[in-house]
Amino acid sequence: MPLTPNLSNLFLGKNTLETARILADVFVRRFGEDWGTREDILKSLLPKGRASTWGDLDKRINVFAKHFYQTQKEQGKEQNTEHSEKIKFLDEVRFVLQDLPQRQDYKLPEGKEEYQAAEEAAFHFVCCSLCWRSVMRLPLEKKTPLCHLHDLPSSSPAYRRRARMRKEVEVTKLRIVKALPNLFELRWGQGVELKSYLFELCLSSASPLPYLVQYLHSLSCPPLCMPLQTERDILEALEHPIYFDKITARTKEAWACYFSDRSQHFRLNYVKILTAEAWLEVEAKHQHGGKRR
Ligand SMILES: [Zn+2]
DSSP states (O other): OOSSOOHHHHHTTOOHHHHHHHHHHHHHHHHTTSSOOHHHHHHHHOTTSSOOOHHHHHHHHHHHHHHHHHHHHHHOGGGHHHHHHHHHHHHHHHHHHHHSOOOOOSOOOTTOOSOSSHHHHHTTEEEOTTSSOEEEOOTTOOSOOOOTTTOOOTTSHHHHHHHHHHHHHHHHHHHHHHHSOOHHHHHHTSOOOHHHHHHHHHHOTTOSOHHHHHHHHHHTSTTTOOOOSSHHHHHHHHHOOOOGGGSOHHHHHHHHHHHHHHHHTGGGGHHHHHHHHHHHHHHHHHHTTSSOO
Protein backbone atom coordinates (compact mmCIF):
# COMPACT_ATOMS: atom_id res chain seq x y z
CA MET A 1 0.00 0.00 0.00
CA PRO A 2 1.40 3.46 -0.83
CA LEU A 3 2.28 5.78 2.05
CA THR A 4 -0.55 8.17 1.21
CA PRO A 5 -3.35 5.94 0.01
CA ASN A 6 -6.56 7.38 -1.36
CA LEU A 7 -8.19 8.35 1.90
CA SER A 8 -11.69 8.72 0.48
CA ASN A 9 -11.66 5.09 -0.64
CA LEU A 10 -10.28 3.92 2.69
CA PHE A 11 -12.93 5.69 4.76
CA LEU A 12 -15.94 5.29 2.47
CA GLY A 13 -18.85 3.52 4.17
CA LYS A 14 -17.02 3.10 7.47
CA ASN A 15 -18.37 4.08 10.87
CA THR A 16 -16.39 6.20 13.33
CA LEU A 17 -14.76 3.21 15.06
CA GLU A 18 -13.60 1.66 11.79
CA THR A 19 -12.45 5.07 10.59
CA ALA A 20 -10.38 5.68 13.75
CA ARG A 21 -8.76 2.23 13.41
CA ILE A 22 -7.84 2.84 9.79
CA LEU A 23 -6.52 6.30 10.61
CA ALA A 24 -4.33 4.92 13.43
CA ASP A 25 -2.98 2.21 11.07
CA VAL A 26 -2.19 4.62 8.27
CA PHE A 27 -0.64 7.13 10.66
CA VAL A 28 1.73 4.56 12.20
CA ARG A 29 2.64 3.11 8.82
CA ARG A 30 3.49 6.53 7.52
CA PHE A 31 5.06 8.26 10.52
CA GLY A 32 6.19 5.40 12.76
CA GLU A 33 5.53 5.10 16.46
CA ASP A 34 7.32 8.21 17.76
CA TRP A 35 4.13 9.60 19.17
CA GLY A 36 2.75 6.26 20.34
CA THR A 37 1.55 2.90 19.14
CA ARG A 38 -1.53 2.27 17.03
CA GLU A 39 -3.43 1.54 20.27
CA ASP A 40 -2.26 4.83 21.85
CA ILE A 41 -3.49 6.75 18.82
CA LEU A 42 -6.78 4.88 18.80
CA LYS A 43 -7.25 5.70 22.48
CA SER A 44 -6.59 9.35 21.79
CA LEU A 45 -9.15 9.34 18.95
CA LEU A 46 -11.83 7.32 20.76
CA PRO A 47 -11.13 7.45 24.49
CA LYS A 48 -14.20 5.37 25.28
CA GLY A 49 -13.08 2.65 22.90
CA ARG A 50 -16.33 2.65 20.98
CA ALA A 51 -17.94 4.49 18.09
CA SER A 52 -18.69 8.17 18.64
CA THR A 53 -20.39 10.91 16.69
CA TRP A 54 -18.58 12.25 13.61
CA GLY A 55 -18.35 15.62 15.32
CA ASP A 56 -16.55 14.05 18.27
CA LEU A 57 -14.16 12.17 16.02
CA ASP A 58 -13.39 15.37 14.10
CA LYS A 59 -12.71 17.16 17.38
CA ARG A 60 -10.37 14.39 18.55
CA ILE A 61 -8.44 14.40 15.29
CA ASN A 62 -8.03 18.16 15.66
CA VAL A 63 -6.85 17.82 19.27
CA PHE A 64 -4.43 15.07 18.16
CA ALA A 65 -3.05 17.39 15.45
CA LYS A 66 -2.68 20.25 17.94
CA HIS A 67 -0.23 18.09 19.88
CA PHE A 68 2.14 18.34 16.90
CA TYR A 69 1.70 22.10 16.64
CA GLN A 70 2.79 22.31 20.24
CA THR A 71 5.82 20.01 19.79
CA GLN A 72 6.71 21.85 16.61
CA LYS A 73 6.87 25.12 18.54
CA GLU A 74 8.93 23.57 21.35
CA GLN A 75 11.45 21.65 19.27
CA GLY A 76 12.36 24.24 16.70
CA LYS A 77 13.42 23.86 13.13
CA GLU A 78 14.79 20.39 12.49
CA GLN A 79 11.54 18.75 13.59
CA ASN A 80 9.38 21.19 11.68
CA THR A 81 9.06 19.37 8.39
CA GLU A 82 8.14 16.07 9.93
CA HIS A 83 5.56 17.59 12.21
CA SER A 84 4.05 19.76 9.56
CA GLU A 85 3.67 16.62 7.41
CA LYS A 86 1.70 15.04 10.26
CA ILE A 87 -0.43 18.14 10.67
CA LYS A 88 -1.05 18.29 6.92
CA PHE A 89 -2.01 14.64 6.87
CA LEU A 90 -4.50 14.97 9.75
CA ASP A 91 -5.89 18.11 8.18
CA GLU A 92 -6.44 16.13 4.98
CA VAL A 93 -8.22 13.37 6.88
CA ARG A 94 -10.62 15.90 8.42
CA PHE A 95 -11.30 17.34 5.00
CA VAL A 96 -11.95 13.93 3.43
CA LEU A 97 -14.20 12.77 6.28
CA GLN A 98 -16.26 15.92 6.10
CA ASP A 99 -16.93 15.33 2.46
CA LEU A 100 -17.94 11.64 2.68
CA PRO A 101 -21.45 10.42 3.34
CA GLN A 102 -21.20 9.56 7.03
CA ARG A 103 -22.73 6.46 8.52
CA GLN A 104 -24.90 7.42 11.47
CA ASP A 105 -24.87 4.10 13.28
CA TYR A 106 -23.93 5.34 16.71
CA LYS A 107 -26.15 6.06 19.65
CA LEU A 108 -26.15 9.64 20.83
CA PRO A 109 -25.53 10.12 24.52
CA GLU A 110 -28.88 10.58 26.17
CA GLY A 111 -30.14 13.47 28.22
CA LYS A 112 -27.36 15.82 27.22
CA GLU A 113 -28.78 19.23 26.45
CA GLU A 114 -25.74 21.47 26.39
CA TYR A 115 -22.10 21.13 25.46
CA GLN A 116 -19.46 21.29 28.16
CA ALA A 117 -17.29 23.79 26.33
CA ALA A 118 -17.55 26.22 23.46
CA GLU A 119 -14.86 24.23 21.60
CA GLU A 120 -17.08 21.19 21.72
CA ALA A 121 -20.06 23.14 20.41
CA ALA A 122 -17.90 24.52 17.61
CA PHE A 123 -17.50 21.00 16.22
CA HIS A 124 -21.24 20.60 15.92
CA PHE A 125 -21.90 23.10 13.21
CA VAL A 126 -23.79 21.76 10.21
CA CYS A 127 -24.89 23.24 6.92
CA CYS A 128 -28.24 25.09 6.77
CA SER A 129 -30.66 22.96 4.79
CA LEU A 130 -31.59 25.97 2.62
CA CYS A 131 -28.15 27.44 1.87
CA TRP A 132 -24.41 27.03 2.63
CA ARG A 133 -24.24 28.87 5.96
CA SER A 134 -23.50 27.09 9.22
CA VAL A 135 -25.84 26.34 12.06
CA MET A 136 -24.85 25.23 15.54
CA ARG A 137 -26.59 22.06 16.66
CA LEU A 138 -27.39 21.09 20.20
CA PRO A 139 -26.99 17.45 21.21
CA LEU A 140 -30.10 15.45 20.34
CA GLU A 141 -31.49 18.30 18.26
CA LYS A 142 -33.84 16.93 15.60
CA LYS A 143 -35.09 20.18 14.04
CA THR A 144 -34.04 20.83 10.43
CA PRO A 145 -30.89 22.99 10.59
CA LEU A 146 -31.71 26.50 9.40
CA CYS A 147 -29.45 29.55 9.49
CA HIS A 148 -30.58 32.96 10.76
CA LEU A 149 -31.63 33.98 7.29
CA HIS A 150 -33.75 30.89 6.60
CA ASP A 151 -35.24 30.13 9.98
CA LEU A 152 -38.73 30.34 8.53
CA PRO A 153 -41.90 28.29 9.07
CA SER A 154 -41.83 25.37 6.65
CA SER A 155 -45.26 26.45 5.38
CA SER A 156 -44.06 29.92 4.32
CA PRO A 157 -43.74 30.61 0.57
CA ALA A 158 -40.08 31.71 0.96
CA TYR A 159 -39.18 28.43 2.67
CA ARG A 160 -40.98 26.35 0.10
CA ARG A 161 -39.41 28.22 -2.77
CA ARG A 162 -35.91 27.51 -1.46
CA ALA A 163 -36.78 23.92 -0.62
CA ARG A 164 -37.80 23.47 -4.25
CA MET A 165 -34.43 24.87 -5.37
CA ARG A 166 -32.51 22.21 -3.45
CA LYS A 167 -32.50 19.57 -6.17
CA GLU A 168 -31.26 22.04 -8.75
CA VAL A 169 -28.54 23.13 -6.30
CA GLU A 170 -27.38 19.51 -5.92
CA VAL A 171 -27.10 19.08 -9.69
CA THR A 172 -25.27 22.41 -10.01
CA LYS A 173 -22.89 21.54 -7.20
CA LEU A 174 -22.06 18.21 -8.77
CA ARG A 175 -21.25 19.97 -12.04
CA ILE A 176 -18.98 22.45 -10.20
CA VAL A 177 -17.17 19.70 -8.25
CA LYS A 178 -16.48 17.78 -11.45
CA ALA A 179 -15.16 20.83 -13.26
CA LEU A 180 -12.64 21.74 -10.55
CA PRO A 181 -9.38 19.99 -9.77
CA ASN A 182 -9.42 17.57 -6.88
CA LEU A 183 -8.18 19.44 -3.83
CA PHE A 184 -6.36 16.37 -2.58
CA GLU A 185 -4.27 16.13 -5.74
CA LEU A 186 -3.57 19.83 -5.77
CA ARG A 187 -2.20 19.66 -2.29
CA TRP A 188 -0.12 16.55 -2.55
CA GLY A 189 0.66 16.10 -6.19
CA GLN A 190 1.34 19.40 -7.85
CA GLY A 191 2.53 21.61 -5.04
CA VAL A 192 0.11 24.39 -5.92
CA GLU A 193 -0.02 26.92 -3.14
CA LEU A 194 -3.36 26.08 -1.67
CA LYS A 195 -4.08 29.30 0.15
CA SER A 196 -3.67 31.47 -2.91
CA TYR A 197 -5.69 28.97 -4.93
CA LEU A 198 -8.60 29.21 -2.49
CA PHE A 199 -8.32 33.01 -2.36
CA GLU A 200 -8.41 33.08 -6.14
CA LEU A 201 -11.51 30.86 -6.16
CA CYS A 202 -13.27 33.25 -3.77
CA LEU A 203 -12.07 36.63 -4.98
CA SER A 204 -10.50 36.62 -8.44
CA SER A 205 -12.39 37.87 -11.47
CA ALA A 206 -10.92 34.85 -13.32
CA SER A 207 -12.35 32.40 -10.77
CA PRO A 208 -14.41 29.46 -12.03
CA LEU A 209 -16.89 30.44 -9.25
CA PRO A 210 -18.22 33.74 -10.62
CA TYR A 211 -21.38 33.93 -8.51
CA LEU A 212 -19.44 33.53 -5.29
CA VAL A 213 -16.88 36.15 -6.32
CA GLN A 214 -19.65 38.60 -7.15
CA TYR A 215 -21.44 37.88 -3.89
CA LEU A 216 -18.35 38.31 -1.70
CA HIS A 217 -17.40 41.55 -3.45
CA SER A 218 -20.92 42.86 -2.93
CA LEU A 219 -20.46 42.33 0.82
CA SER A 220 -17.21 44.28 0.73
CA CYS A 221 -19.05 47.32 -0.68
CA PRO A 222 -21.22 49.74 1.31
CA PRO A 223 -23.26 49.45 3.40
CA LEU A 224 -21.53 46.39 4.90
CA CYS A 225 -17.93 47.06 3.81
CA MET A 226 -16.81 43.65 5.06
CA PRO A 227 -13.05 43.16 4.72
CA LEU A 228 -11.81 40.33 2.46
CA GLN A 229 -8.12 40.22 3.33
CA THR A 230 -7.66 37.11 5.44
CA GLU A 231 -9.03 33.57 5.60
CA ARG A 232 -11.13 34.64 8.53
CA ASP A 233 -12.55 37.64 6.64
CA ILE A 234 -13.70 35.39 3.81
CA LEU A 235 -15.18 32.88 6.21
CA GLU A 236 -17.05 35.61 8.08
CA ALA A 237 -18.38 36.96 4.80
CA LEU A 238 -19.52 33.46 3.80
CA GLU A 239 -21.38 33.06 7.10
CA HIS A 240 -22.95 36.53 7.02
CA PRO A 241 -25.45 37.36 8.48
CA ILE A 242 -25.19 36.00 12.01
CA TYR A 243 -27.62 37.74 14.34
CA PHE A 244 -25.26 38.12 17.28
CA ASP A 245 -27.80 40.15 19.21
CA LYS A 246 -30.18 37.19 19.14
CA ILE A 247 -27.86 34.42 20.31
CA THR A 248 -26.67 33.46 23.76
CA ALA A 249 -23.19 34.23 25.08
CA ARG A 250 -22.42 30.52 24.84
CA THR A 251 -23.39 30.32 21.19
CA LYS A 252 -21.31 33.44 20.51
CA GLU A 253 -18.34 31.70 22.08
CA ALA A 254 -18.97 28.64 19.90
CA TRP A 255 -18.99 30.88 16.82
CA ALA A 256 -15.67 32.40 17.88
CA CYS A 257 -14.13 28.92 18.19
CA TYR A 258 -15.64 27.90 14.88
CA PHE A 259 -14.17 30.93 13.09
CA SER A 260 -10.81 30.46 14.69
CA ASP A 261 -10.57 26.75 13.83
CA ARG A 262 -12.00 27.02 10.33
CA SER A 263 -9.84 29.97 9.36
CA GLN A 264 -6.68 28.21 10.57
CA HIS A 265 -7.67 25.23 8.45
CA PHE A 266 -9.22 27.23 5.67
CA ARG A 267 -9.15 24.33 3.24
CA LEU A 268 -11.82 22.64 5.36
CA ASN A 269 -14.19 25.24 3.89
CA TYR A 270 -13.73 23.99 0.34
CA VAL A 271 -17.06 22.14 0.33
CA LYS A 272 -18.80 25.21 1.78
CA ILE A 273 -17.27 27.39 -0.93
CA LEU A 274 -18.54 25.10 -3.70
CA THR A 275 -21.96 24.77 -2.05
CA ALA A 276 -22.23 28.57 -1.83
CA GLU A 277 -21.45 28.90 -5.55
CA ALA A 278 -24.15 26.34 -6.39
CA TRP A 279 -26.80 28.11 -4.30
CA LEU A 280 -25.85 31.55 -5.61
CA GLU A 281 -25.98 30.37 -9.21
CA VAL A 282 -29.41 28.80 -8.77
CA GLU A 283 -30.66 31.87 -6.84
CA ALA A 284 -29.51 34.14 -9.68
CA LYS A 285 -31.30 32.03 -12.29
CA HIS A 286 -34.51 32.09 -10.29
CA GLN A 287 -34.27 35.83 -9.74
CA HIS A 288 -34.05 36.40 -13.44
CA GLY A 289 -37.42 34.78 -13.86
CA GLY A 290 -36.13 31.50 -15.29
CA LYS A 291 -37.98 28.98 -13.21
CA ARG A 292 -39.57 31.20 -10.65
CA ARG A 293 -43.10 30.28 -9.72
ZN1 LIG B 1 -29.61 29.25 5.30
